[in-house]
Amino acid sequence: MNPFTDIPADSVSALGEEKLIAAIRRWLGAASPRAPFGIGDDCAVLAPSRGRQLITVDPVIYGEHFDDTVSPRAAGGKLFKRNLSDIAAMGGRPRAAVVALALDRRVKLTWLEQFYRGLAAISRRHHVPLVGGDIAHHRGGIVATLTLVGEAAAARVVTRTGACVGDSIWVSGALGNSLRSGHHWRFAPRLAEGQWLARRRHVHAMIDLSDGLAKDLRVLAPRGAEAALDSGAIPRRAGATLAAALGEGEDYELVFALADRADRKKFAQAWRKKFPRTRLSCIGRFVRAGARPSSAVNLADYRGFEHLR
Amino acid sequence: MNPFTDIPADSVSALGEEKLIAAIRRWLGAASPRAPFGIGDDCAVLAPSRGRQLITVDPVIYGEHFDDTVSPRAAGGKLFKRNLSDIAAMGGRPRAAVVALALDRRVKLTWLEQFYRGLAAISRRHHVPLVGGDIAHHRGGIVATLTLVGEAAAARVVTRTGACVGDSIWVSGALGNSLRSGHHWRFAPRLAEGQWLARRRHVHAMIDLSDGLAKDLRVLAPRGAEAALDSGAIPRRAGATLAAALGEGEDYELVFALADRADRKKFAQAWRKKFPRTRLSCIGRFVRAGARPSSAVNLADYRGFEHLR
Structure with missing residues (x-):
């Protein structure tokens, strides 16, 4: 799907900020806990971590990581899963995600809805709540950045270093x-x-x-x-x-x-x-x-x- | 400073990824701990949190949050401080930051260096290490997204709700x-x-x-x-x-x-x-x-x- 429209009534600018955030929370559904444990305050609040914490960040960018051949639902899912893969590579357990979206005001509301529904589906599948985020205007593009916090699932985390000759x-x-x-x-x-x-x-x-x-x-x-x-x-x-x-x-x-x-x-x-x-x-x-x-x-x-x- | 150049040798594309990441670590200096506690692995590793954790994310976007009248050093500093302000609003203590940069390959290396030096200055001032990030191509723009994790500094966090009539x-x-x-x-x-x-x-x-x-x-x-x-x-x-x-x-x-x-x-x-x-x-x-x-x-x-x- 091409994300953009020239019809203002179909675009993200039509709703206004307050209604847009309400819509995003509706699209996220159970993936989005209530503030202060989710969207709606200056920060999201998480319970203390049990083990060592992990943190990783990766974006999806229109024209780089997805294009018109990828559905917005798939683009949202990809964003979440790229970061889950980084937690997997350390042997960790994901705990919570925040998403910052920089997007043109001509982005279609239907595109945005499906993008968030894609995020929500992965959130539910892996039991990782989306606890916060930001949405800001960016002329001409879409850059979605997800940061994932997790924790060590075992006594250790596996890093990139440690391999030996003979392994x-x-x-x-x-x-x-x-x-x-x-x-x-x-x-x-x-x-x-x-x-x-x-x-x-x-x-x-x-x-x-x-x-x-x-x-x-x-x-x-x-x-x-x-x-x-x-x-x-x-x-x-x-x-x-x-x-x-x-x-x-x-x-x-x-x-x-x-x-x-x-x-x-x-x-x-x-x-x-x-x-x-x-x-x-x-x-x-x-x-x-x-x-x-x-x-x-x-x-x-x-x-x-x-x-x- | 205008961030873009048409001279390839002066742009971020000149270095290649490996040298660029090495340069970023040099620019960040002490603000960037060694992997796995900083840049260089799939995730950054943090010690367990003592209290409840806080997490917030905010971007700076070229043309929205800064323009050619703002120095790249100031733009980097602003990005870090916007997020610190969100931790402050909950009464929290910042612990670590990750930065995802989406930028055109025509961005000047000098622009990028000063941007990271601006981040590093705030990191040092507030003792908040930059533990990870990502850098990806984005035709025509600059979107820098910083995620900050922190923790409650007191027995409670102060939220947006709780005010009473008469306060x-x-x-x-x-x-x-x-x-x-x-x-x-x-x-x-x-x-x-x-x-x-x-x-x-x-x-x-x-x-x-x-x-x-x-x-x-x-x-x-x-x-x-x-x-x-x-x-x-x-x-x-x-x-x-x-x-x-x-x-x-x-x-x-x-x-x-x-x-x-x-x-x-x-x-x-x-x-x-x-x-x-x-x-x-x-x-x-x-x-x-x-x-x-x-x-x-x-x-x-x-x-x-x-x-x-």
């Missing part, structure tokens, strides 16, 4: 062809999987794939090491070439390093028992820089998504 | 003429004042003034009541008419309701002792709807700032 490299789901297949807004954030992985001490490091395996895996590599990947083991989405699986991005899958001493067979069995519907692939291992076998993929031949280029 | 109405600082005077980016968020007020049980309700007293005070009024203001008591910034003081907005001052049974003279003395440099004015009281004396300001004659109109 095996694993990935959930399948990669590539995210844009054309609609995976970029259809995906399910790997929250349960991330929490399960955080409870296993053999999981050394983890990241979620947003800019493509070739780029994101460099972040996970230990100092003085590189990834040696088996090209045949890299799980590809239908229609994805190897280059697409390595470089396109927006996969929102988890990649993690597992200790060399872990029993890989038992580990994979335990995963299959817990997550029978989520594919898991061992795609290679970290080796000393320069020690990559000639049969392994040379990641330097592939590029991930580069922002601001 | 006196107080305001910090002076109002009006915020845009022309530069107050809209020069202001100091009233954090210490807000925390002090939260510890006094006679303070029934509080809000920070962003859309103008005429509009924001309606939010504070108890059900079935209205504000009766003494026009002569409303503190005006130099050059501000009464209409400007009531309706222009961007004052970032605290307005609060004080119990009728409180000793107003003692209260004002205690304030002056604690905050000798922050003006405090008693500007009226809440009366039953319709019981406003004819000498009092009729707020219905004034409008605050309306978003999205």
